[in-house]
Amino acid sequence: MRFELARIFLLERKQSDVFERRAADGSKLNREQWLRGVFSQEIDFIHRKSERRFVPDQSRPKGEQRIVARIGRKTLSHENDPDDHLREITREQWRACLVIIDPTSHDDGQKVAIETSSIVGSGFGNFESLITTINGRSPPEPFVIELHSITDQTTFWEYIERHKGKITSITLEVVMPNMFGGSSSFEEDAKRLRDNEKARRIKETIENEDGLEPDTERMRDAVSYATRGGGKVKAKAKGTTPYDSTKDKKYIDADVNDESKDLNQKTEAAMAAFNKDKNDIESEIEG
Template sequence: MATQFDLFRISVVAKQRPSLFAKTEDKDAYIVRVFSEKWHFEHRKTKFYYVYISSSQGHIISKIGRERVIDYNTAPETGFEREQMPAWQASTLVIDPKDHQDGHKLAFEIIQQLGNALSIMKSMFKHINNAVDSSFDLEINPIVNPGTFFSFVEKSESPVSYLSITFTPPNGLWTAGSSAKEEVKQIVDNTGATKVKTTVSNPNGLDTTSKGLKEAVDYAESGSGSIRARTVNGTRYSSDVNQKSAIILGDSDDVQQNVIENPQQALGQN
C-alpha cells in the first residue's frame, strides 16, 4: 500500500503593526512554538483539531482531524439493524520548521474523507494568525510540480490571454538569486504588502517565452505563490490542482511510525 502526502510551503510574514505584547522571536522559533501546541478551529462549519505528537530529527509530527458519524450494522441476533456512531478521522502532518534550501515545508497525509488539504490548511492558518499574539503571520501555498504551467502552455490549442500570479513575500533560500524574489521583496519592503499580485492580459495572446516570466513562474511553483491562467479559447489553468506530492510505501496503519523514523520521506527531502 502507499500513502500520499501533499506538499506545502510555509511563509512567515512580518506584521506591520504587531501588538505591544507580541513575543520577540525568529521565524523558525515561531513555527516551532505554534505547531507544538494544540488547536481547534472551524472549517466549513465543522470543528477540526490539531494535535502535536512528537519531534523527530528537528521535524514536527502532528495530527489534524475531525469527528464524523459512521454507519454500521448490529449483530445477527438483532437482525443487522442499521446504527450510527461517532468516530474520528485524522491525517498525519510533518513540518520542517527550519529555514534552508527546502525548508519551511509541510506535508499533509491525504485522506479523502477528511476533506481538501489546501482548504483545511487555509482555515487553520487563518485561525492561527487571528489567535496568536505574535509579530508574524503565517501563509501557506501548495508546492507545484515544476514545469506544469509551461506544459499547459505547450499543450494548449490557443495562446494564453490571461495570466495572474499572486506572490507571498519571500522568507526562504529555495529561490535565492531569482530576480522575481528580489522584486517581490522590494515591493513588500516599500509598501508593507502581505501579498503581491501581478495580472497581465491580451485578448490576442501573451508572449510566455520571456526569462522574467519563467523566473516568476518558477518562484511561484516553489510554494511562494499561486498561478491562474486562461487561453484565448477559454481553457483554464490553476496551480492549486497541480500540487507536488510525496509517496510513502507500506501499511497505512503504520504511517505515523514511518514518518517519525524518517520524516524527510514524507516531505520529499530524501
C-alpha cells in the same frame, strides 16, 4: 498514504503587540522559533462548521527537527454492546490525518506535508482552516501565515509551448519573498515592494489579445517562485481550457500498508517520503 505538499510563508506584522508571543528572555522570536512554538500546542478550530483539533506528537525520534502532528475530527459511533443484550450504544470516536512540518529555513524549508485523507475531509482544507484560526488570534501573533500549494512548473511551460502565439493573459498571485534567498529580478522587485510599500502580496496580470510572448527570464523566475509554493499562476489561451497551477499540486507517496494498525510504521514511512523529496530538491539545486 499520499501527502500534499505546501509551503508556509511568514509575513511579519507591521506593529508588534505588547502581549505577543516572545522568547523566554523577552526577545523577539525568529521564524523557526515561532513556528515551533505555535505548532507545539494543541489547537481547537472550526473547519466547515465542524470542530477539529490539531495535536502535536511529542514522541518523535530524538534529534528529529520536523514537527509531527495530526488533525482530528470527533465522530459518534453507533454500536451494539455484546455485554448488554446487544443494546445500542453511542460512543465518541476520533479519526485523524497526519501532518509533517519542516519549520527550518533552507532552500526547501518551511514546507508541510499533509495527508490527503477523506477521514477528516480534505487534509489541505483542514490545515487552511487551522492557519486561519492562528492568523485571527487576539492578541495577534507577530507573524501572519500564508499557505500555498507546491506545484509543478513544467506543466505551465508545456501549456505555453502547446499554445504558442495564442496566450492572451497570464496572472501571477504571489506572497512577498522572505525565505528562498533568490536574487532574480522578479524576487528583487518583489522585495522592494515589500520593504518600501510594505506590500504582503502581488497580483500581476499581463494581457495581449493578439498573443503574448511569455518565455522570458523574468517570467521564468516568477513562475519558478510561485510553483515552489510562493503563490499561484493562471494562463489563458485562445480556444482552449485555461491553465491553473492549483489544479496541478505536488504529492509524495509513503510506502505503507493502508490496513496496518502500526501508527509508528505509518509515521516513519511518511517521514522517509518527506525526507526523500527534500533530498531530491537539494540535488536539483546543487545540479
